[in-house]
Amino acid sequence: xxxxxxxxxxxxxxxxxxxxxxxxxxxxxxxxxxxxxxxxxxxxxxxxxxxxxxxxxxxxxxxxxxxxxxxxxxxxxxxxxxxxxxxxxxxxxxxxxxxxxxxxxxxxxxxxxxxxxxxxxxxxxxxxxxxxxxxxxxxxxxxxxxxxxxxxxxxxxxxxxxxxxxxxxxxxxxxxxxxxxxxxxxxxxxxxxxxxxxxxxxxxxxxxxxxxxxxxxxxxxxxxxxxxxxxxxxxxxx
Amino acid sequence: xxxxxxxxxxxxxxxxxxxxxxxxxxxxxxxxxxxxxxxxxxxxxxxxxxxxxxxxxxxxxxxxxxxxxxxxxxxxxxxxxxxxxxxxxxxxxxxxxxxxxxxxxxxxxxxxxxxxxxxxxxxxxxxxxxxxxxxxxxxxxxxxxxxxxxxxxxxxxxxxxxxxxxxxxxxxxxxxxxxxxxxxxxxxxxxxxxxxxxxxxxxxxxxxxxxxxxxxxxxxxxxxxxxxxxxxxxxxxxxxxxxxxxxxxxxxxxxxxxxxxxxxxxxxxxxxxxxxxxxxxxxxxxxxxxxxxxxxxxxxxxxxxxxxxxxxxxxxxxxxxxxxxxxxxxxxxxx
Numbered sequence: 001x002x003x004x005x006x007x008x009x010x011x012x013x014x015x016x017x018x019x020x021x022x023x024x025x026x027x028x029x030x031x032x033x034x035x036x037x038x039x040x041x042x043x044x045x046x047x048x049x050x051x052x053x054x055x056x057x058x059x060x061x062x063x064x065x066x067x068x069x070x071x072x073x074x075x076x077x078x079x080x081x082x083x084x085x086x087x088x089x090x091x092x093x094x095x096x097x098x099x100x101x102x103x104x105x106x107x108x109x110x111x112x113x114x115x116x117x118x119x120x121x122x123x124x125x126x127x128x129x130x131x132x133x134x135x136x137x138x139x140x141x142x143x144x145x146x147x148x149x150x151x152x153x154x155x156x157x158x159x160x161x162x163x164x165x166x167x168x169x170x171x172x173x174x175x176x177x178x179x180x181x182x183x184x185x186x187x188x189x190x191x192x193x194x195x196x197x198x199x200x201x202x203x204x205x206x207x208x209x210x211x212x213x214x215x216x217x218x219x220x221x222x223x224x225x226x227x228x229x230x231x232x233x234x235x236x237x238x
Numbered sequence: 239x240x241x242x243x244x245x246x247x248x249x250x251x252x253x254x255x256x257x258x259x260x261x262x263x264x265x266x267x268x269x270x271x272x273x274x275x276x277x278x279x280x281x282x283x284x285x286x287x288x289x290x291x292x293x294x295x296x297x298x299x300x301x302x303x304x305x306x307x308x309x310x311x312x313x314x315x316x317x318x319x320x321x322x323x324x325x326x327x328x329x330x331x332x333x334x335x336x337x338x339x340x341x342x343x344x345x346x347x348x349x350x351x352x353x354x355x356x357x358x359x360x361x362x363x364x365x366x367x368x369x370x371x372x373x374x375x376x377x378x379x380x381x382x383x384x385x386x387x388x389x390x391x392x393x394x395x396x397x398x399x400x401x402x403x404x405x406x407x408x409x410x411x412x413x414x415x416x417x418x419x420x421x422x423x424x425x426x427x428x429x430x431x432x433x434x435x436x437x438x439x440x441x442x443x444x445x446x447x448x449x450x451x452x453x454x455x456x457x458x459x460x461x462x463x464x465x466x467x468x469x470x471x472x473x474x475x476x477x478x479x480x481x482x483x484x485x486x487x488x489x490x491x492x493x494x495x496x497x498x499x500x501x502x503x504x505x506x507x508x509x510x511x512x513x514x515x516x517x518x519x520x521x522x523x524x525x526x527x528x529x530x531x532x533x534x535x536x537x538x539x540x541x542x543x544x545x546x547x548x549x550x551x552x553x554x555x556x557x558x559x560x561x562x563x564x565x566x567x568x569x570x571x572x573x
Contacts, residue, residue, distance in 0.1 A: 049413050068413040078457070079275055079406065085462040089403055094415040097400040125461075145414060 001026055001062050002149040002181040003048065008057035010040065010047045016055045017043060018202055019209045025149065025198075027179040030171065032186060032196035034227075040204040041185045045153055048183070064148030065093065069141075071153050072134045077127040083137045084122040087113055090144030112143035116170060132163030139170065150174070152184040156191075164188055168195050189230055193218060201226075241487035252482065254380040259478035259496060261387035262436040263448050267474020268394055269429055270453030271466050275405045280339045281326055282449040285319050285429065287346025289437035289445070292318025294353040301357055312382065315434035322346070323430050350442070375439050386435050390428055394467065401425055402463045444481070444493040448474050451500035455507040473503050527556065536562045 003025040009016035018040045025031055033041050046052045048059055049068055067090070075081075091106050113119045116136040121129065129137060135155050142150055150171075156164040168191045174180050186192055192199070199217035201210040203226075210222055217223050245252070273282045296314025300306055322342050375383075394401075404411045404421045411418050436445045452473035453466065460466035481496025488495070536542060542553040542560070552559035552570055559570035 049409075051409055051412055066413055068410060070407070070409060074407075074409075076275070076406070080457060080460050080462055080466065081406075082462055085464075089407065089410070090414075092399065092403055092411075092414055092416060095417055097403060097416050098397065100396050100399075102399075141410075 001060075002064070003062065003183075004058075004060040005048065006058045006060075008047070008059060009055040010043045010052075011055045012043075012052075014055055017204050019207055020057060021200070021209045021211055023198075023200065023211045025181045025183060027148065027181055028175060029197045030175050030182040030184065030195055031198045031200060032184055032192040033200045033202065034186070034189070034192065035202035036205075036226075038204065039202045041202055042153065044200070044202060045151060045183070045185060049151060062148065065145045067142030067145055067147030067150045069135075069138045069150065069152040069155055071157065072131065072138065075126060075134075075138075081126045082123050083113070083118055083126065083129070083140070084109075086126060086137055087118075087122075087140045087144050090141035093145060106144070108146050109144045112140040115143060115174065116140040130163070131159050132166060135159070135163070135167050136170065139167070143174070147180070149181040149183070152182070152186075154185050154187070156186060156188055164191060171195065189227055199223075242483070245483050245486050248486075252486070254377065255375045255492075256479055256482040258375045258380050258383045258439050259444070259482050259492070260475045261383050261478070262432075262440055262445070263452070263474035263476070263478025263496070263500075264471040265387050265390050265432045265474070266436060266445060266448035267452035267456070267477075268467050268471040269390075269425075269432055270449040270451075270474070271456065271463065271470050272401060272405050272425055273429075273449050274453045274457060275402075275463065279450055280336060280343070282429070282433070283446050284326065284339045284342040284346065285322050285433045286437050286442040286445040286449075287343050287350065288318040288322030289315040289346075289434045290318070290442040291346045291349040291353070292316065292321075292434065293438050294350045294357065297357040298353045311438045312379070312435060315438040316431065318346070319430040319434040319437075323426055346442075379439055383435055383439060386431060390432060393424065393428060397421065397424055398464065398467055402467075406463065440496070441493045444478075444496040447493075447497035447500050448477065451497070451504050452477060455500075455504045458504075458507050458511050473500070477503060536560060536567065 001024050003023075005021060005023050007020045007022055009018070009020050011017040021044075023031075033044060035041050043052070047054050049066065050059075075086075087109050088106070090112065091109060096102060110119070113122065116139045118133065118136050118140050121133060121137065124133075126134065126137070139152075139155070142152075152171075155171075156167050159167070168188075171182055171184070172195050175182055184192075184196075193214070196214055198213055199210070201208065201217060201220075201223055208222060210217060210220060212220070249256075270282070273279060292314035293311040294314075295318070296309045296311045299309035299314075325342055326339060328338065400411075400416060400421045401424065403416060404418050405425075408418065411421075433445055433449075436448070452470045455473050456466040456470035460469050477496050477500035480499040482492060484490060484499055485492040485495035490498075534540065536553045540553065542555055544551050545554050545559065546552075547559050547561070547570055550561065552561045554560075557572055559572075561568045561570050
């Protein structure tokens with residue numbers, strides 16, 4: 001098991017904003033976290049990443065590293081950074097970063113860039129990349145740490161449909177080839193319905209936390225009430 | 239004798255002070271990259287003012303009879319900087335952070351002015367504390383800045399990967415379990431010692447300038463943050479030494495001259511960057527035009543104007559004369 005969450009309550013200053021959740025993320029599963037804006041999705045993500053404390057419950061991580069893919073807007077375009085520099089940062093783990101003799105050439109960096117098709121962009125500055133290329137570079141950074149679990153925060157926002165489909169195709173390949181567990185926040189229901197194995201539907205205002213396998217959630221009245229029509233149109237929700 | 243010649247002829251006199259400025263410029267220049275990446279420019283301004291207040295307070299304490307071994311200017315600067323760092327670390331809402339730093343800056347500046355008018359010594363007066371108009375350093379102070387440059391330089395060689403990682407991507411660093419608190423502590427300690435020692439020697443103005451301007455130029459020119467660290471240290475050192483020369487040549491206050499040299503570097507790099515970007519864009523445009531041109535066949539109905547050029551006809555494309563013959567096309571230059 002890569003991630004075991006028991007009776008988890010997430011929130012701020014000791015106050016839970018969502019009902020308690022229990023779920024298990026296993027290798028090869030792709031968990032889609034969906035819900036309206038302000039539903040508590042990012043709070044959930046930050047909690048399982050260890051960036052904020054849970055209000056209650058427990059989170060147990062399995063063996064292996066977590067790869068985190070933040071939103072592209074969190075990278076400062078004013079700081080010069082080539083794709084290779086960004087990806088190399090993904091290799092660092094714990095106190096090993098203090099080892100000045102750690103090799104700069106790391107096969108995991110090259111493999112990650114190859115897997116995400118950014119090898120040709122290695123010397124390109126971050127600010128010159130298209131949105132799709134930026135997302136692939138961030139994915140390469142996360143993969144360079146050879147994670148067993150990949151966590152992505154809205155990887156396809158502000159992307160055209162073609163680029164969105166490309167990112168999900170890469171995720172699907174990684175899930176299948178590397179047996180990665182994936183947890184992803186996204187608004188693109190059509191792609192999620194195609195690629196996700198499990199869903200977590202959150203809604204802070206309605207105090208809803210619906211957890212389950214794809215078929216179960218897609219047929220659940222709470223899901224159909226919110227997204228049934230959106231899914232029929234094959235589009236994204238807000 | 240030119241200014242430059244007479245400057246080097248008098249080098250023995252100025253050596254310690256000029257090298258102190260060079261070392262301080264290099265240290266603060268490198269640390270300035272973190273200051274800019276972390277968007278804490280105002281913190282560096284507040285720290286340099288707090289350090290100058292600490293120096294002034296130490297001199298004042300000496301005048302009041304405090305033991306000289308205790309009330310040393312360097313200890314005073316370090317105390318002021320550490321106190322300001324502790325105050326700046328008070329958890330407040332981000333909207334109030336600027337206000338808190340502004341308060342530290344203002345208390346530092348006003349306090350230095352108030353106390354500084356009461357202390358007039360051979361090497362220290364209020365102008366040198368605030369603006370860096372001092373032209374000499376004591377041998378023990380020179381040794382301190384030289385050792386500090388060496389130690390902080392080694393710390394950078396050792397820890398820059400971690401320090402940059404935490405500065406560029408704090409959440410990522412925490413997810414990857416990097417020792418974020420330790421690296422923060424190292425950076426704050428480096429800043430506090432560099433600012434306090436440098437402010438005591440150079441004054442608050444050049445210290446603030448060295449923490450902002452060289453890094454600004456370096457980030458404009460570098461390919462990545464690691465290169466920016468090296469470039470910024472070099473720009474800082476050049477500003478420290480060049481400013482000393484300018485002060486000598488133009489009879490300017492040293493701190494002001496060092497700040498102006500650093501600002502000039504920023505301007506030169508910016509202009510070079512803009513020209514470089516334009517040249518790159520022009521080359522890309524030309525390459526694109528060439529590709530289009532190679533796929534284009536000139537003829538009576540190709541859409542380009544036909545003009546006489548010597549003993550033959552050319553076609554006018556974007557102001558250039560294109561001459562198709564023998565299966566290819568030559569550029570006969572601008573019309």
